[in-house]
Amino acid sequence: MLDIPLWKRIVIWGLIALGLAFALPNAFYSRVEGHNDALAEIETLGATPERTAAAAGWPDWMPNSLVNLGLDLRGGAHLLAEVQVTEVYADRVDGMWPEVRDALREARDEVGTIRRIEGEPGTLAFRISKPEAMARALEIVRGLARPVVTLTGVGASDIAVAGDGDTITLSLTPEEQAATDDRTMQQSVEIIRRRVDEVGTREPTIQRQGADRILIQVPGIGSASELKELIGTTAQLTFHPVVGRTTDSTQSPGPRQLVLPSVDEEGVFYIVEQTPVVTGEELVDAQPAFDQNGRPAVNFRFNPSGARKFGDYTAENIGSPFAIVLDNEVISAPVIQSHIPGGSGIITGQFSVEESTNLAVLLRAGALPAGMTFLEERTIGPELGQDSIDAGRIACIVAFGAVLVFMVLSYGLFGVFANIALILNVGLLFGLLSMIGATLTLPGIAGIVLTIGMAVDANVLIFERIREELKTARGPARAIELGYERALSAIVDANITTFIVSVILFTLGSGPVRGFSITLGLGILTSVFTAIFVTRLIIVTWFERRRPKTIEV
Template sequence: MLDIPLWKRVTIWALCALGLWLALPNAFYTTVERHNDAVIAIEEGTVTPELQADVDAWPSYLPSGLVNLGLDLRGGVHLLAEVKLEDTYVARIDGMWTTVRDTLRTERAVIGGVRQLDAVPGVMKVRIANEDAMSRALELVRTLAQPVVTLAGVGETDLVVSGDGDVITITLSDAEKAAMDERTMTQTLEIVRNRVDEVGTREPTIQRQGSDRVLIQVPGLGSAEELKELLGTTAKLEFRPVVRRTTDGSAAPGPGNEILPSVDEPGTFYIVEKGAVVTGEELIDAQPTVDQNGGQAVSFRFNVAGARKFGDYTAENIGAPFAIVLDGEVISAPTIQSHIAGGSGIITGRFSIEETIRLSALLRAGALPAELIVVEERTIGPELGQDSIEAGRIACIVAFIAVLVFMVLSYGTFGMFANIALIINVGLIFGLLSLIGATLTLPGIAGIVLTIGMAVDANVLIFERIREELKAKRGPARAIELGYEKALSAIIDANITTFITALILYLMGSGPVKGFAITLGLGILTSVFTAIFVTRLVVVIWFERKRPKEIEV
């Protein structure tokens, strides 16, 4: 009656072995962590004897996935940054000048000449020569407006165009500003995440807070300055037409232009147009390289649209200077010698190797659409994290020992079987956490402690049912079989309700709540598996060997 097919026995033990195999690296956490860091560094081109020794310290045929430690366990940096959303409005309006000018010039015979006037940031004012053609000029400019698409559907257009005398005023509509805010926040979260990942940190917490703030928590960093420096750089790359070069930093640039300092030539300034021909948003790759003189440089490659615009502009402006602007500074202003087709090139300057690696990483991650202002920062030292780990470890050990002792005192030999399953259960939890790359926090440890207590619930139900069947004068084999059959529905119902609770916590919660929900949910899955399959298999193997006439639970 207690018959488990061979294929099922092999499958159960194979799953247990796989889980324990995946959990193995966590028993040698520091060694495996150094191994993983060294592998990444060597793949990026940095090879040293120390790195190679760290790689060799952990066999390549063993798994190397670890349970990542959260900020409260490992220490790290906590930043709350505000996104300057207004910057995107100004950049959007400034970038429209070339398009507006070219559109009005299509009917220059009617409208006359056009020129941009000085205006407050986020507003464009354009004067036309023929005031009588204002209605036609407004009609042409309004053709540039596009519908604002939101979740509610297509609403008003993105531009508000009005005329007063011979001056056209262009601003963004409120609907477009709201839509841009959402896009900017989404893009900022993604770019921040890409940048943090580029520098090799593990499992950062990056979340939106309110309408214009971003919460950034990065475990493993010892100083907030490193993270602030990385996030404070917008890495906004632009290719702009040069109006003229000057040594007077206070010179008036004129409407539609701005004056920017040169990086390579101290004391030299370039007056460039505000509207960029091509921007870093159209980059698809950037890599550190060397120029023809052996100096450090960064190579870049545009997408199809960027390559076309870059090629068209260079073909039409041979002999004219072209400014490469990074974060408001001219890092190079070469003269266009010929048509540059293919959409690729290099950025040269007085770069070190570290600077080219960092610049290429920032360009690959993308430019921040708006400036980030840090409004709150905290650094959690590793000592606090170590204290938290020790406290959590003690809690786990105490709970574990208490449960083991209770099961042995209450159920004797069968309690020993439940303890074997409990040990396997904890190993399976860490194996699954390592497999999915989860981050373990203090609430996560609480989830594991709770799981240890809950893990024996199913075995308690089963053993109590077996006791009842023995009292009903059932034989040992029949009592064990009926105990598992009759307890199964109660086990499944109890664990499904708890799993639903963990799922709701994961979906509705954030940060520490999610960490608790993940460990609790995984613990429920492994507990049910070990109680229904592992413990039963151990009991069956014991019964087949001993063949007892009577059993005592």
């Protein structure tokens, strides 16, 4: 009656062995972490005796996935940033000026000449010389409108155009502003993630909070100021035509012109046109390099659209200076010597090797679409993280020991079997966390402690059911079989409802709530597996060997 096919036994023990193998590296955390770091450095920077020795600290044929430690356990930096989403509106409408200008120029005979004027912030204003043709001009400009690509903005246009006398004003519609805000936040989150990932930090938490805020938590980084330096730089790279240069910072530029300081030449300022020819958004690659004089520099390459603009401009302006501007500072202003096709070039300046590498990282990750204000910043030292680990370890040991003692006192030998399954359950849980690369936080430790308490719940149901079956004078084999069969529905129902709750917590929660839900959900899976399959296999194996006439649960 208690018959488990051989293939099932092989599968059960095979899954246990696999889970424990993935959990094993966590018992040698420092050694495996050094091995992983050394392999990554060898791949990117090349092999050295020290890196090779560190990589040899753990066998290559063994799993090397670890449970990542969260900010509260490892220490690191915490930032809460507010994105200035309204800054993007002005850039959007400013970028539409060339398209509007070209469209109206084609109808110059009808609307006359056009001239841009200063308007309200976030608007584009210009005058036409033939006010009587205002209706035709509005028709042309409104023809440039595009539909808003969002579910809430279906049927709306992206621009609102109004005319008054001889002046036309263009602005973004509320629907397009909402869509722009959403895109700005998504882009900011992704760019911050890429910048943080570039420096090799482990499992950062970067997520949107509310309408215009981003939570950034990076374990293992030195301080909040270091994190701010990494992500706080806008790294907005633009290429502008140079109008002139001056040593007077108070000089008033012409319309649609800017006065920007030079990084390399102290006291020198460049007057450039405000609208750039090409922007960093059209960059597809940037790598640290050296120029022809052996000085650190950065090679860059544009996408096809940027390459076409860059090539056309250099072909038409040979002999003219061209300003390369990074965050409103002219880092280089070379003279165009010849047509530069292909969309590639080099940025030179007074860089160190480290500065050229960091600049390449920022340009590769992309420019932040808007500025950020840091509302909250904290640095969590590794000592605090170690205290949290020690406290969590004590909690787990106390909970684990109490459950082991309770099960032995309550169910005797069957309690020992349940304890063996409980130990395997914790090992499988850490194996799953390692396999998926999960991050363990203090709430995650709380989930593990709760899992330890809940793990024996299924065994308690089964053992109590076996006790009931033994009272009906059935033999021990039949009592064990019926105990598992009749307790199964209660076990599945109870754990499914708890698992659903953990899924809801993971879906709707954030940060600590998600950490708790992950360990709770995975703990439920391993608990059900060990209770229904592992404990039963252990009991059946014992029963086949001993063949007892009676059993005492």
